[in-house]
Amino acid sequence: MTQTVFITGASSGLGLAMAQQFAQNGATLGLVGRRLDALEALRAQLPGTHEVYSLDVNDEALLHAAAHDFMAKHGVPDVVIAGAGISVGTLSELYEDLEQIRRVIGTNVFATTSTFHPFIIPMKNKGSGTLVGIASVAAIRGLPGAGAYCASKAAVVQYCESLRVELYGTGVKVTTILPGFIDTPMTKQNPYTMPFLMAPEDFAVKAVQAINQQVSYRVIPWQMGWVAKLMRIVPNALYDHVFSKRKRKARAGE
Numbered sequence: 196m197t198q199t200v201f202i203t204g205a206s207s208g209l210g211l212a213m214a215q216q217f218a219q220n221g222a223t224l225g226l227v228g229r230r231l232d233a234l235e236a237l238r239a240q241l242p243g244t245h246e247v248y249s250l251d252v253n254d255e256a257l258l259h260a261a262a263h264d265f266m267a268k269h270g271v272p273d274v275v276i277a278g279a280g281i282s283v284g285t286l287s288e289l290y291e292d293l294e295q296i297r298r299v300i301g302t303n304v305f306a307t308t309s310t311f312h313p314f315i316i317p318m319k320n321k322g323s324g325t326l327v328g329i330a331s332v333a334a335i336r337g338l339p340g341a342g343a344y345c346a347s348k349a350a351v352v353q354y355c356e357s358l359r360v361e362l363y364g365t366g367v368k369v370t371t372i373l374p375g376f377i378d379t380p381m382t383k384q385n386p387y388t389m390p391f392l393m394a395p396e397d398f399a400v401k402a403v404q405a406i407n408q409q410v411s412y413r414v415i416p417w418q419m420g421w422v423a424k425l426m427r428i429v430p431n432a433l434y435d436h437v438f439s440k441r442k443r444k445a446r447a448g449e
């Protein structure tokens with residue numbers, strides 16, 4: 196049977212690469228992002244028939260209307276991926292950055308919960324489906340100048356785990372993916388070295404495998420999984436000493 200996948204953040208980067216990978220495997224997709232031209236360009240190059248929803252994931256009403264439209268046309272999806280996300284440097288001492296902090300947490304966390312919400316009861320009634328949260332290795336330890344991003348991704352990890360346990364026994368699975376460094380527009384301007392940088396297409400192959408196997412938690416690439424394990428056990432004094440010297444991601448407008 197044709198797999199159905201609803202995916203936010205499909206107009207670029209990881210979301211686009213996962214959309215391509217699922218479509219190559221024969222899936223029917225609901226493609227969500229703000230840029231209609233990018234979504235239409237993607238749809239035009241994909242095999243199969245797909246829906247396009249140009250909207251801001253922070254607009255819950257539009258997001259839910261898209262979810263219901265997709266379900267009316269294609270039934271309850273097999274997979275829902277909350278892939279839309281933003282990353283920007285923030286400094287809490289600067290008043291103007293407070294709004295950026297709200298934006299980052301809104302898009303990365305609240306929009307993840309809003310993306311999943313309309314599908315949960317239909318998936319429970321069907322007794323199957325996978326909800327996929329896109330976190331980050333940045334969830335593991337706080338990074339200087341990236342408080343909002345790290346906090347948002349740590350929230351995604353814990354939220355997805357709560358949801359996974361909440362849905363235990365219903366047939367609905369939750370997969371949390373923690374990408375390391377993937378070569379997308381988001382990481383293009385990063386001023387620091389990015390170990391084990393991975394092409395989005397390679398990421399997508401691994402991510403789609405993990406989703407289809409319904410694994411609960413996966414760091415991609417695997418080498419960053421070991422980095423994450425190591426970072427967890429580094430004592431604060433050493434961690435602070437090393438990471439205080441790390442170059443910071445640019446703030447909005449910098």
Ligand SMILES: NC(=O)c1ccc[n+]([C@@H]2O[C@H](COP(=O)([O-])OP(=O)(O)OC[C@H]3O[C@@H](n4cnc5c(N)ncnc54)[C@H](OP(=O)(O)O)[C@@H]3O)[C@@H](O)[C@H]2O)c1
Nearest residue numbers: 204206207208209228229230251252279280331377379381
């Ligand atoms: N690249 C990495 O190394 C890396 C590492 C860890 C985690 N991640 C996570 O992976 C996800 C995708 O990142 P990426 O690297 O693929 O970045 P990207 O190339 O900048 O793509 C971000 C995607 O999110 C969508 N998006 C952002 N804000 C949105 C909004 N308000 N409403 C609707 N769509 C929105 C964008 O679409 P529009 O611009 O069309 O709205 C775009 O499709 C993010 O959650 C990111 O935090 C990435």
